[in-house]
Amino acid sequence: MNSSRNLSLAFLIVALLCIPFADLVVYQVEPWDELARIGQGIVQPSFPELSILANSLIITVAFALIAVSGAAFLGLLLALVFHSRIVRVFSASIRAVHELFWGLIFMQIYGLSATTGVLAILVPFTGIFAKMFAEIIEQQSRVPHSALSTKTDRLSQYFYTWLPQSWPQMVSYTRYRFECALRSSTILGFIGLPTLGFYLETAFKQGQYNEAAGLLFSFFILIATIRWWFFTKIISAYVLIPIYLLLAFIALPDSPTVYGSSLVQFLTQDIWPKSLLNGDVTAATAWYQHQLFDVALPALWDTLLLSQLALVLTGLLVLLFYPWASKAFFPTSFSLIRGFSRTTLLVLRSVPEMIFAFVFLLILGPSGIPAVLALALHNAGLISYLLVRHSEQIKYRADVGRGINHYFYEVTPRIYPHFLSLLLYRWEVIIRESAILGILGITTLGFYIDSAFEDIRYDRALFLILISALLNIAVDSFSRRVRGGLSQ
Known part of the structure; x- marks a missing residue:
């Protein structure tokens, strides 16, 4: 103490x-006049057109879902070799850069596209998942591992001893990261991507606090109801997630064509x-x-x-x-x-x-x-x-x-x-x-x-x-x- x-x-x-x-x-x-206007907006919220609200929410969820799914998978693979110093340094490096900075970087290559939105979340979250999954594995009992033959390869050890013990904690942590990804996806709207944050920033800048309040309330409802519309006990998550992922890819906005020459120029010249x-x-x-x-x-x-x-x-x-x-x-x-x-x-x-x-x-x-x-x-x-x-x-x-x-x-x-x-x-x-x-x-x-x-x-x-x-x-x-x- x-x-x-x-x-x-x-x-x-x-x-x-x-x-x-x-x-x-x-x-x-x-500041009191501005506070009064914000308070009035909260008390009397209004919502944008249903099509605009629904589209921004869907894109917000789609970016988060695709990014977390990809990052969790890649993090799981990196956790297998997290004992390597190169992997630890790589994971620390990519998670140390904020999603918004990644968004600004990828925007120079892919523009205001779905690719930018997904990669801006996926890259740093991969480093976070790698670290957390490796720490969860380290906390597990070594008894099942000690029962294996010394000739058992590392991949088999991973999938038959460490992963089964760690799985419940990994699933729980992935749920938490999905909530974080929804917040990250929202604030990507502040750099122009068509998520909920884009309309929030616009409403605030224009002083339309009632509409901003409506958008915020929509986001609160989205976060508060995750357990019912995503991690439901009625339908297995193993059934829902593939369906949601398919719908998420369908809902992504169109991305412009990126030519290899522009990517090479950015990395080697700009x-x-x-x-x-x-x-x-x-x-x-x-x-x-x-x-x-x-x-x-x-x-x-x-x-x-x-x-x-x-x-x-x-x-x-x-x-x-x-x-x-x-x-x-x-x-x-x-x-x-x-x-x-x-x-x-x-x-x-x-x-x-x-x-x-x-x-x-x-x-x-x-x-x-x-x-x-x-x-x-x-x-x-x-x-x-x-x-x-x-x-x-x-x-x-x-x-x-x-x-x-x-x-x-x-x-x-x-x-x-x-x-x-x-x-x-x-x-x-x-x-x-x-x-x-x-x-x-x-x-x-x-x-x-x-x-x-x-x-x-x-x-x-x-x-x-x-x-x-x-x-x-x-x-x-x-x-x-x-x-x-x-x-x-």
């Missing part, structure tokens, strides 16, 4: 030290500085130094500042939110309070950070505050939901206290290590999301990456994306070490 307390104190101190250096100014002088292509090593070195010290490092600093503030605020919000939705504090007689709290957590974890940030930008202006609030609210909703489930699985004494004593001396101390582990796990995600929020105008790495793509400076964009990926890999590695220290 001492290590947990010291770690929490260290993160809090770092966050406090970050405050003077972060851009936390409210630029909107009177993403490299001209000085390097001309063989001028001195000029190329000067170019990279300029990009690193004048662009990347200042943006990296802003990204780290905002992510650290968001991380600590997330932790504080989780400790505030989770008891209201848990049976450990509110038994059956308080089901109304618990039901309202769980609905709130569903909304918080379902709304992508990008949408939260977009709304806060309208209210508060283009500072770091919208990013911090958006990241903290979304991640607090997700971690609180997981902590509620964990707190309800603990067996408590019959004479346990109630109220505030129950919170401070019984439940929270017992779930606190798990809470810190979840927070550290989301740390890398918060870093990734902090970077991409720059697409909305916040001066993180994403701001300069998006600007580079708009200026057709693919060399600068790729360099900054690599910097972002290295940052994520470093934070992920540090987070794993800290989590390992907590478990000892």
Whole structure:
């Protein structure tokens, strides 16, 4: 418990030290009028034409379903050889780049097409699945494996010992990733793909908050009903998924023809500085130094500042939110309070950070505050939901206290290590999301990456994306070490 307390104190101190250096100014002088209009839109939502709403929802689901199916299959294969350092580095590299950045990259090759939408999710999710599936396999019993002959090949060992034990956890995790993919598919609309996010962004920019509210409610319903329309107990998922996949491929929008010459040019010419292509090593070195010290490092600093503030605020919000939705504090007689709290957590974890940030930008202006609030609210909703489930699985004494004593001396101390582990796990995600929020105008790495793509400076964009990926890999590695220290 001492290590947990010291770690929490260290993160809090770092966050406090970050405050003077972060851009936390409210630029909107009177946000109340905008808030009132947004509130009125939520109270009186309206929906776009049924054909537009249905088409955007179908494309959103189609991108997510095809991408998750492909990524889960590829991740399963990579998990088989995850002991290889090359595979681990490859998986870490592709998952370190956010889906929106992958979308911007593939858009230069495939345009605003279905290929771009699917690959933008499939590529990073493959790295995530590979890592998680490998970790799930490592947690399984070695007894069945020890019963095999020493001459048994690795593939047979995998399919006859590790996979049968791991399968239930893998299926459960794939369900969770599908929900994440729906959020990713939605925010791809912010770069022009025809998912729900495209119409959301348009409605917000035009001040049509009633229509934006209707679109958000449609997305909430989509997320909340997954267990009924997708993972149903009446019809086997093994029957439904192939049918849904076929329908998803049929529903994909048409993609333009991509010529091999354009792909080759992008990979061999566009993403490299001209000085390097001309063989001028001195000029190329000067170019990279300029990009690193004048662009990347200042943006990296802003990204780290905002992510650290968001991380600590997330932790504080989780400790505030989770008891209201848990049976450990509110038994059956308080089901109304618990039901309202769980609905709130569903909304918080379902709304992508990008949408939260977009709304806060309208209210508060283009500072770091919208990013911090958006990241903290979304991640607090997700971690609180997981902590509620964990707190309800603990067996408590019959004479346990109630109220505030129950919170401070019984439940929270017992779930606190798990809470810190979840927070550290989301740390890398918060870093990734902090970077991409720059697409909305916040001066993180994403701001300069998006600007580079708009200026057709693919060399600068790729360099900054690599910097972002290295940052994520470093934070992920540090987070794993800290989590390992907590478990000892």
